[in-house]
Amino acid sequence: MELDDLRRQWRQPEPVTNAQPLGASELRQLLAQRSGSIVDQLRRNARLELGFNYGMLLISLGLTALAPAIWLRLFGGLLVLVAVVCIYYLLRKLGLLRSLDDPAGDLRAHLRRLAAGLRTLIRFYYRFTLAMLPVSALVVGALALARAGVHATPSRLAVVLGVIVGTIAVCYWPVARATRWYLQRLYGQHLDRLESQLRELDEDTWPGPG
Template identity: 30%
Template structure:
């Protein structure tokens, strides 16, 4: 009975302490919590920018060393897309940094940030999935315009594929498997970098509404 009484008194004290806090105190407490989450989001954006820079260097290197203009065009397009993606990530980083230090009410800042990042994640996923068929068709067009001849691959393909329809079936299965893999990987990747933190921020916004 003494343990039950102690638990009751403790719960009552916590409830009284929470009720005695002003809105300013609650906002200050939540601001400390959200600062940690926002720092993690900014870290995710930095990681992505670093990856973009590394990817840009790798694509540019391929453009310079290849003797095929089709490969140069293909990877050259990717270098442009990588630069654009880096600019978008930098904008989001600066916007997140500004919102975290803004003098506006914390709730308004969180709602703006959540809306901005949710839209980014949504478009990120759509762009990634749309890029698959576009890249496939683009590579097919370039390969017909400027075939890349690799003797080892040519010998292997002749042994494995004896008819054109077999090649088409293989490409179809390959694209479906690739699309499924990219779909689930992108879902996991975006959830890991942004989705979990967005869920936390939404919980803090809900606390502010209470």
């Protein structure tokens, strides 16, 4: 039974004969069920992302250590930084999701804290992704100037800076839009559903513990 099924049952004008109201332990078991649950979907998506980032970390470390060109090594180092931050972010997210296995106190309050914590992490992930756009552009620009060496005249510097600013301006909107879509697809839609159910359950009259 899902939360929406339970909510519809509670909204029936007349209770089913011989039906017993769910107490705190039954509700906890209902919300923590793994098969097809919202939390389980969030866990699966986070684990998939975690596996991808572990793979990216290994590839980036190899690129940093073995690439023949200095610019490839620097790019590999930047990817290592991105992978490490993403792995930390995903481990934090999975830690929050695993906390549902043994919630303390009011389960609804615990779920609200869980949703708020995940929203905070998603905002961090979104901002970090956008922050990497100018960082990447600056790294590429610095490498271009380094390759120019003594030929890095003020006019060449102005051109490089113009290309950096132009790249950021052109890429910012599509990157932001794609990142929002990606996060909403993997996590946001499931959190929206969870928060909607919690709000609707708060509006209902809950039976006392059995």
